[in-house]
Amino acid sequence: MDSGRAFYAGLLEALTSVMGSAKGYLRDHGPRVAMLSSHLGRELGLSKAQCSELFFGGILSDMGMVGLAEDAWENPTPALSADVRERVQRHPQRSEERVRGVPHLQDLAPLLRHHHEWWDGSGYSDGLTGEGIALGARVLRLADTVAALGQKRPHRGALGPEAITEVVQAGLGKEFAPDVGECFLTLQRAGSLPLFDKESYRHTVMRAAESLLPEEVSPLSTSQLLTIIANLIDAKDPYTAGHSRRVAVLSVAVAEQFDLDAHTRSALWAGGYLHDLGKLAVPLRVLAKSGRLTEEEFAFIRAHPSDGAEILEGIPTLQHLTTGVRYHHEKWDGSGYPEGLSGDSIPLVAQIMAVCDAYDAMTSTRAYRNSRDPEFARGEVAKESGTQFGPLAAEAFLRVPEKIFENLQAQRLDLNR
Numbered sequence: 001m002d003s004g005r006a007f008y009a010g011l012l013e014a015l016t017s018v019m020g021s022a023k024g025y026l027r028d029h030g031p032r033v034a035m036l037s038s039h040l041g042r043e044l045g046l047s048k049a050q051c052s053e054l055f056f057g058g059i060l061s062d063m064g065m066v067g068l069a070e071d072a073w074e075n076p077t078p079a080l081s082a083d084v085r086e087r088v089q090r091h092p093q094r095s096e097e098r099v100r101g102v103p104h105l106q107d108l109a110p111l112l113r114h115h116h117e118w119w120d121g122s123g124y125s126d127g128l129t130g131e132g133i134a135l136g137a138r139v140l141r142l143a144d145t146v147a148a149l150g151q152k153r154p155h156r157g158a159l160g161p162e163a164i165t166e167v168v169q170a171g172l173g174k175e176f177a178p179d180v181g182e183c184f185l186t187l188q189r190a191g192s193l194p195l196f197d198k199e200s201y202r203h204t205v206m207r208a209a210e211s212l213l214p215e216e217v218s219p220l221s222t223s224q225l226l227t228i229i230a231n232l233i234d235a236k237d238p239y240t241a242g243h244s245r246r247v248a249v250l251s252v253a254v255a256e257q258f259d260l261d262a263h264t265r266s267a268l269w270a271g272g273y274l275h276d277l278g279k280l281a282v283p284l285r286v287l288a289k290s291g292r293l294t295e296e297e298f299a300f301i302r303a304h305p306s307d308g309a310e311i312l313e314g315i316p317t318l319q320h321l322t323t324g325v326r327y328h329h330e331k332w333d334g335s336g337y338p339e340g341l342s343g344d345s346i347p348l349v350a351q352i353m354a355v356c357d358a359y360d361a362m363t364s365t366r367a368y369r370n371s372r373d374p375e376f377a378r379g380e381v382a383k384e385s386g387t388q389f390g391p392l393a394a395e396a397f398l399r400v401p402e403k404i405f406e407n408l409q410a411q412r413l414d415l416n417r
């Protein structure tokens with residue numbers, strides 16, 4: 001099991017790189033908010049630890065949006081229906097609840113809850129006003145809006161510095177706290193706001209991790225964070241509760257049949273949890289659709305293995321997870337995606353994940369059919385060995401002890417209760 005602060009920080013980075021809507025709208029939104037917030041925090045005299053909290057707060061503030069109201073990201077606020085608006089207003093509380101489960105970052109809970117409070121009291125979750133809003137939450141409010149305006153959306157282009165300055169000036173004393181707003185405007189005028197770049201973002205992730213996380217993050221904490229990320233991924237699709245974790249458990253059980261080294265086992269363990277990471281970038285409307293997908297919609301689905309893999313590849317401590325994630329939808333006969341690899345050119349870890357993934361999909365209820373029982377699904381694995389599945393992986397899968405399947409099935413019943 002991978003542990004340590006760098007691996008843990010890498011997971012936090014992975015989580016946030018894909019949050020945001022498809023087609024790159026708001027891609028890196030969390031990281032941009034985080035960089036701007038911690039910069040403003042420093043200028044406003046916050047301590048190093050407070051700036052680190054602001055940094056992670058910026059990354060995680062919209063965690064509650066996943067699976068809730070992503071359609072809101074693609075439309076201007078006035079165009080949203082009352083129902084969507086109502087859901088959007090719940091996201092800070094969902095983010096707050098979720099961060100309470102993230103080891104070492106529980107203290108961020110109030111910050112997340114209040115990141116949409118307005119200085120004049122017209123924001124949410126609690127309609128706080130003025131100094132009643134903690135300075136950190138005031139900073140997040142401004143950084144969130146500024147970062148969003150600087151990026152292109154389906155309904156408008158990206159705003160330049162002058163247009164952003166105007167919005168901030170007009171919002172002083174309304175959406176924005178005067179102290180935070182003035183600080184931003186001063187830096188903006190002086191041209192001393194740093195531009196967003198991936199390299200300095202990564203350094204800041206590590207610095208913030210050093211100030212908030214213990215040097216040795218325990219395996220338990222790491223596994224809790226993996227569970228949280230997996231739950232977020234699975235929450236995208238109403239039919240996949242617990243899916244990512246089951247793929248991880250099964251993949252490790254298959255690996256045991258092979259006597260693989262610790263490094264490969266860990267790639268299957270963490271990689272299993274993260275194999276569908278790229279789904280965070282697939283629009284909800286595509287995942288939840290029960291009818292036939294259009295070509296454009298299917299392109300989103302086909303992109304999820306490479307999207308996930310690209311993110312992991314960019315994070316040094318997670319690079320070893322890339323292979324399984326990238327190729328978990330390849331098929332032995334070459335009819336899979338994204339690259340249509342066949343036979344032994346599909347790495348073994350990916351072959352293992354592919355069997356486990358398909359087995360779990362078969363035994364889950366989907367939008368278009370009920371679940372199959374485990375016997376039937378294992379029969380399919382045997383039948384498709386050498387066509388869909390690598391023969392060695394399929395054979396090893398069929399040797400996994402009955403007990404493991406029974407346990408997974410029992411936990412599934414618990415989840416559905």
Ligand SMILES: [Fe+2]
Binds near residue numbers: 062091115116
């Ligand atoms: Fe938000």
Ligand SMILES: [Fe+2]
Binds near residue numbers: 275304328329
């Ligand atoms: Fe997948």
Ligand SMILES: [Fe+2]
Binds near residue numbers: 243247275276357
């Ligand atoms: Fe999957």
